[in-house]
Every structure is written in C-alpha cells, then in structure tokens.
Amino acid sequence: EPEVTQTPSHQVTQMGQEVILRCVPISNHLYFYWYRQILGQKVEFLVSFYNNEISEKSEIFDDQFSVERPDGSNFTLKIRSTKLEDSAMYFCASSELGLGTEAFFGQGTRLTVV
C-alpha cells in the first residue's frame, strides 16, 4: 500500500538552529501538506502546497517557516531559528485532490528543540 514517508523520525536541535524536515508524498498525489501537533494538543494545519506553490497557509506558518519541493519526489519543511515552542510532532500529508478531500499522513517527525 502506498504511503507517505517522513525522515527523520526524531530530530533534536538547539534553539536558534535551522532544521529541515523531509517527506516523500504518495507518488500520484498532487497536494501536499504540513501539520504539527504539540504534545497533548490538537493537530494544527500549517500549509498546503500545489503546483509548486503554497495554496493555503495558517497564521502559524509565518516567515520562520518555508516549504519546498526540490525534486519530483521530496517535499520539505524548513524551520529557521528554532524556538523551544517549535517542539512538536510534524506530520506531512498528501492527497490526490485538494483540501477538503481525504489526506494520508506520514508517521511524523518528532522535533525537540533544546
């Protein structure tokens, strides 16, 4: 069964450093997303990406964040100048159609900022 894969599964970084979280969406999907879930809290939408550009973003997705599809398979989330409060599980997801349709999630990257 096709699946969304994310690497690394766990990333520890020092405050102020930059991190790049990587995702390989399902191959025939056209829409890609990043979500985050702070421990014990709800899943929060960050950004959606289609046709090589951001289609929607939430108020959480400020200038500290950026996304990129550097090649035909990878989809990355870059977080600059990390803060303690960026510690969370970051989920990548993809769907055949856009927001409002079924999305399939990767297993997540647990980011710990120390």
Next chain:
Amino acid sequence: RKEVEQDPGPFNVPEGATVAFNCTYSNSASQSFFWYRQDCRKEPKLLMSVYSSGNEDGRFTAQLNRASQYISLLIRDSKLSDSATYLCVVGEGSYIPTFGRGTSLIVHP
C-alpha cells in the same frame, strides 16, 4: 474564529458496547467532514468521510446534521482494537481544515 468541539473523553466501554461521539462546528459554510483515528504518538489515519446522507462502513456509522452543525460517529460492537483517539475534522472545501482535540476511547475486556 472557526471552532471544532468534541465530546470530552475518555470514553471507557466494555467490549461489545455501542458508543457514540459528537462533534460540533461553528462555521456554517463548512463543506467537508471527516473522522480520523489517531493511536498514541502515531499519525492520524482516515476512518471515514461524512456525507450529507450519512454513511456506514461496517461497525462505523457517521451522520451529519447541518441544521444543528454537528457530526457524529457511532461504533457498534466495540473491539479492543478500537481503543484510540477519534479526531473530527471540518473543512470549507479548499480552505483550512480544522481538527477537533479528539475524543479518547478505551475499550476494555
């Protein structure tokens, strides 16, 4: 502000029981509705979409009430493996999907 509210948990039920969760949403323009399941420290997995006419998938039944702005999930004949957190997700078509905080279900022998 768009809000999606779910029943507080945890729901603690014996195997074989029937359990129902509700989820209310504040945005009357919402167009898409889903139930996801999330196991502890795992990713959300789609359980089922929720259609206007209601839909059923085996032991799971989802209903949508647009007038009262809520959706429900009914689980019949609960299994131990149904223990998880159930997330309600509401979206406005192409706009940002909003997740509820989730309802925890514990099915015990």
